[in-house]
Amino acid sequence: MRYDIRFSGSGGQGIITAGILLAQAAAIKAGKNAVQSQSYGPEARGGASKAEVIISDDEINYPKIISPDIVISLTQEAYNKYAVDLKDEAVIIVDNTLVHEYKQDGHKVYAVPITASVKELLGSAVSANIATLGVVNEICKIMEHQWLLDVVISNFPERAAENNTKAYNLGIDLAKKVME
Amino acid sequence: MEKKRERKFLQGNDAVALGALYAGCKFYAGYPITPSTEVAERLAAWLPKNGGRFIQMEDEISAMAAVIGASLAGKKSLTATSGPGMSLKLENLGYGYMAEVPCVVLNVMRGGPSTGTPTGPGQADIMQARWGTHGDHPCIALTPSTVYEQFSQTVRAFNLAEKYRMPVIILSDEIIGHMREAIEVPLEGELEVIEREKPACAIDEYKPYDNSVLVPKMASFGQGYRYHVTGLNHDEYGFPTNSAKLIGLQEERLIKKVEENYDDIVQVEHFMCEDAEHIIFAFGSSARASKDAVLNLRKKGVKAGLLKPLTIWPFPDREISEYASKVKDITVVELSVGQSVREVSRAAGGRCNIKHIYKVDSKPISPVDIEKAVEG
Structure with missing residues (x-):
């Protein structure tokens, strides 16, 4: 079993954090080999950035993804730049809050209104990256939800636990809807 | 427990x-x-x-x-x-x-x-x-x-x-x-941790730069031993000197500290090198891509191996020299137009073919590119 997962978005959306959390859960909770790496520009906010996570039963050497199994794009620029070199069976998840132009054929494409839904539920989009994890894990069944949620909660101050849990569960619900 | x-x-x-x-x-x-x-x-x-x-x-x-x-x-x-x-x-x-x-x-x-x-x-x-x-x-x-x-x-x-x-x-x-x-x-005690050797001699007998030993003991400031610290060539007490003898002794000792302890300092990892006909020399992130390249090449029946230095200085001359007389070629993989390849060539001394693959566009070299370089 091996997953090559690419998170992409704009600097500040928390996609690198999402990648770290997923990889950490895979490495610590699921006992898999996991490597997380990232690519971003010199700017702290804005620009297209990506976080890559490889989860495997085998040793992972080259830490970058050559052709992803799963791509998640939270912005149009990130989609255009990083939803490339896909495997034939790849899953593409776009947040259609900000991604409007995307190919609907050729791969398993899911358009999920992640950022808009998080904002509506919690009044702020700050947990959109956590909802994204719920979406990805529900669609791709990478590991038990509880493992990932435990890692999410343990990585933030206690006061964030409630909203992060809500955001994560919202992600699961959104994914269920688009898979119907 | x-x-x-x-x-x-x-x-x-x-x-x-x-x-x-x-x-x-x-x-x-x-x-x-x-x-x-x-x-x-x-x-x-x-x-x-x-x-x-x-x-x-x-x-x-x-x-x-x-x-x-x-x-x-x-x-x-x-x-x-x-x-x-x-x-x-x-x-x-x-x-x-x-x-x-x-x-x-x-x-x-x-x-x-x-x-x-x-x-x-x-x-x-x-x-x-x-x-x-x-x-x-x-x-x-x-x-x-x-x-x-x-x-x-x-x-x-x-x-x-x-x-x-x-x-x-x-x-x-x-x-x-x-x-x-x-x-x-690693748990405490699992990896060796070396502590500094400090002098225990009488204060007026202490030579912080004693040329009769390779590595003189080092007193901490405040420990009671007084000595002088300078970037100038110095005598055995640390004071600047123009004595040709002392300057020479000190310069040579600095170099010998490392030269005479090659075996202790130089560490390399040999991955599938035993029967290899093609050696890849790579360190750091390039070594990770190279390891995948070796595994892929082996699947294709190409006898490749990875020589990965954990010590790049002193340069692992002895290991390279040994492979140079056994293998067909050594492929050097680096994110540089050519720094370690010159050292590998020098150490190989013309006894095998040296290939070079590099990238300097801010992206890493992929395993596929390395495989092509080895096969090409």
């Missing part, structure tokens, strides 16, 4: 900070720079809780000076930077070699001369590490390629610094520094 190693998911830079604590580092001075900043961030939080001190200096020059000062006072010391900061540290690094002050300098290599590409990897500071500071001087530089090695090679860097009384450089790169993977953190 028997204690078990804790499994932690860590960034490469975090592992350096954790390794430094394991080795007994009590002082960090630095000036933040991508892609090394996380080392400073972690140690700013961790050192004060572990009986140490952290200081952010006004620039890299002063940071190197502070690290030398702390070490003279008896504390294991570290600074971390990237290429542009390394350029600034070089003057005081030379002072560290001359005054024989143990310390560890981490360079998380990024691309380009000058400020280059802060968030892109590079491996082009190899020659800077060796010859950046002027004059004949010894050099020990280590090249980790996994998050675990970031930890273990940091511990080793401190050990070598203390053992040979000199600065030791760790050459990491943006990919290894920033990537995360799980490591099993």
